[in-house]
Amino acid sequence: MQDRRQVELINFLQEELTIPVNSIKFALRQVKQTPSMLPMTLWQYGLVTLIQLEQIFDWLEQDSSV
Structure with a gap:
């Protein structure tokens, strides 16, 4: 990933999914x-739910199409 x-x-x-910083660092x-x-x-x-994972993939897909 860039x-x-x-x-x-x-x-x-x-900001959007309120994932704790420590979880992201891990x-x-x-x-x-x-x-x-x-x-x-x-x-x-x-560290994220399946719903949050779907939101992440949606965000990645949306961001890459811009």
């Missing part, structure tokens, strides 16, 4: 080699 895009995703996670450590896996890692560790 640096700017990752920052935007993290902002979305914090997930980022888990995906150090493959940052594009951040949404799935958050879900895998129970």
Whole structure:
């Protein structure tokens, strides 16, 4: 994931989905080699719900079409 895009995703996670910073930091450590896996890692560790995961994918899809 591009640096700017990752920052935007993290902002979305914090501001729109109110994911705690510590949860995001934990997930980022888990995906150090493959940052594009951040949404799935958050879900895998129970840090986001399935509904939130869908919202993340919707946001990523919407953002990439702009």
